[in-house]
Amino acid sequence: MANTTTQTTDAAHGTADMAHGAAGHAESAGMPQLDFSTFGNQIFWLVVTLVVIYFVLTKIALPRIEAVLADRQSTITNDIAAAEELKQQAVKAEDAYNQALADARIEANKIVAEARAEIQADVDKAAAKADAEIAAKAAESEAAIAEIRKGAVESVKAVAKDTTKEILAVLGTKADAKTITAAITARMKG
Amino acid sequence: MADESAKKSGGGITKIVFFLVMALVLLSGLLFAPDHAGLAIHPMDQFKIAPLFGGEHMSWFTPTNETLWMGLTVVGIVLLLVIGTRGRAIVPTRTQSVAEMAYGFVYKMVEDVAGKDAVKYFPGIMTLFLFIVFANFLGLIPKSFTPTSHIAVTAVLAMIVFVFVTVLGFVKNGAGFLGLFWVSSAPLALRPILAVIELISYFVRPVSHSIRLAGNVMAGHAVIKVFAGFAGALGLFSFLPILAISAVYALEVLVAFIQAYVFTILTCVYLKDALHPSH
Numbered sequence: 001m002a003n004t005t006t007q008t009t010d011a012a013h014g015t016a017d018m019a020h021g022a023a024g025h026a027e028s029a030g031m032p033q034l035d036f037s038t039f040g041n042q043i044f045w046l047v048v049t050l051v052v053i054y055f056v057l058t059k060i061a062l063p064r065i066e067a068v069l070a071d072r073q074s075t076i077t078n079d080i081a082a083a084e085e086l087k088q089q090a091v092k093a094e095d096a097y098n099q100a101l102a103d104a105r106i107e108a109n110k111i112v113a114e115a116r117a118e119i120q121a122d123v124d125k126a127a128a129k130a131d132a133e134i135a136a137k138a139a140e141s142e143a144a145i146a147e148i149r150k151g152a153v154e155s156v157k158a159v160a161k162d163t164t165k166e167i168l169a170v171l172g173t174k175a176d177a178k179t180i181t182a183a184i185t186a187r188m189k190g
Numbered sequence: 191m192a193d194e195s196a197k198k199s200g201g202g203i204t205k206i207v208f209f210l211v212m213a214l215v216l217l218s219g220l221l222f223a224p225d226h227a228g229l230a231i232h233p234m235d236q237f238k239i240a241p242l243f244g245g246e247h248m249s250w251f252t253p254t255n256e257t258l259w260m261g262l263t264v265v266g267i268v269l270l271l272v273i274g275t276r277g278r279a280i281v282p283t284r285t286q287s288v289a290e291m292a293y294g295f296v297y298k299m300v301e302d303v304a305g306k307d308a309v310k311y312f313p314g315i316m317t318l319f320l321f322i323v324f325a326n327f328l329g330l331i332p333k334s335f336t337p338t339s340h341i342a343v344t345a346v347l348a349m350i351v352f353v354f355v356t357v358l359g360f361v362k363n364g365a366g367f368l369g370l371f372w373v374s375s376a377p378l379a380l381r382p383i384l385a386v387i388e389l390i391s392y393f394v395r396p397v398s399h400s401i402r403l404a405g406n407v408m409a410g411h412a413v414i415k416v417f418a419g420f421a422g423a424l425g426l427f428s429f430l431p432i433l434a435i436s437a438v439y440a441l442e443v444l445v446a447f448i449q450a451y452v453f454t455i456l457t458c459v460y461l462k463d464a465l466h467p468s469h
Contacts, residue, residue, distance in 0.1 A: 007277050033340050039241070042346075043251060045257045046342075049261070049264060050318075053320060057320070060271075060272050061267075065275055067278070068278050069290065069293070071278075104346070125200065
């Protein structure tokens with residue numbers, strides 16, 4: 001306690017005589033750090049402070065921060081995993097798309113080829129049918145022409161016979177039909 | 191070449207003139223200082239401990255100005271690490287990310303320096319680091335009080351570490367902990383001498399550990415106060431010491447963090463020695 005009283009007298013002196021205070025009085029110039037009378041007090045309050053800080057840290061702050069950091073880490077890990085999965089899915093989808101495209105192309109080619117073959121067959125059939133029809137028509141026409149020609153020859157023959165008979169009649173000769181026919185047939189051939 | 195040397199000597203002359211002017215200013219300031227101000231520099235007054243609520247009697251539990259500023263370190267720690275993290279956000283706010291950085295900083299230090307098995311002592315080391323760093327930074331507020339400038343405080347911190355580490359060393363390794371002092375890589379003849387040196391250095395640890403912190407903090411604060419005293423005495427020329435104060439203050443901001451870091455990393459080193467005493 002003696003120490004504190006000397007300090008107060010120092011303070012009183014100090015205000016009165018500042019210029020010499022530093023040199024004149026050992027206590028006011030000395031280090032308060034070495035004033036052992038305050039050590040008990042300082043140590044007590046330091047220990048209280050440290051205990052309070054320790055409990056605040058261990059009971060509240062550190063577990064909370066640890067949990068937040070762990071949460072963040074797991075969130076990041078999950079997000080990366082999810083992103084990886086989505087990427088895999090995207091790659092898979094692209095593969096599927098490409099596969100579908102290739103399949104569609106093959107299918108389309110097949111359909112085109114089929115259609116072409118079908119059309120070709122139809123065309124062939126139609127052409128064959130048309131050919132047959134044309135051939136039939138031509139044959140028929142030929143027959144008709146042959147008929148007509150034959151008819152014409154007969155007509156010519158008949159006309160020639162009649163004409164001949166008439167001419168002969170006018171000339172005053174009578175020839176029998178058989179001779180005339182023979183003569184005309186010979187003439188016709190010639 | 192000639193031009194360059196001329197420039198150089200010119201710079202030298204400028205420097206000499208500058209320092210002469212500075213010295214003259216300082217001297218004139220000392221000589222012609224206003225009487226009432228005097229040279230009333232009491233750089234150590236800022237470290238005085240007094241009861242907070244007046245009175246003269248100071249027992250071991252009397253709240254003092256030091257108690258107040260220790261309490262404010264607790265408040266600061268609660269604000270940063272409890273209130274600052276109350277959102278528990280996955281995407282942290284600014285305060286929360288500072289708290290997380292402090293956590294990560296010390297955690298990584300413990301893990302890297304003291305080893306993975308030291309992680310269970312992390313809360314204690316975190317307590318030391320946060321107390322010192324907050325006390326140092328709060329002490330940089332003008333008119334404040336810095337608990338870490340007191341050797342009683344830093345000595346207790348260092349002794350807590352020393353006693354804990356020594357006890358832990360013996361509990362974990364038994365007599366094998368003494369292997370810390372037996373330098374097996376040295377020639378056999380030298381080992382006893384080295385053991386003595388190692389033993390002395392071991393017991394000096396808490397001394398250097400505590401005085402380093404208190405000394406740095408106290409010296410910086412005292413220097414600022416001395417310059418402040420000059421500023422009061424120099425009248426018109428007080429801008430010079432004020433510039434000096436700004437520079438020293440910037441340095442002190444650095445020191446405030448570095449000393450907390452040094453104290454913490456040394457604690458980790460001592461802890462590593464206790465857990466793995468092999469040399």
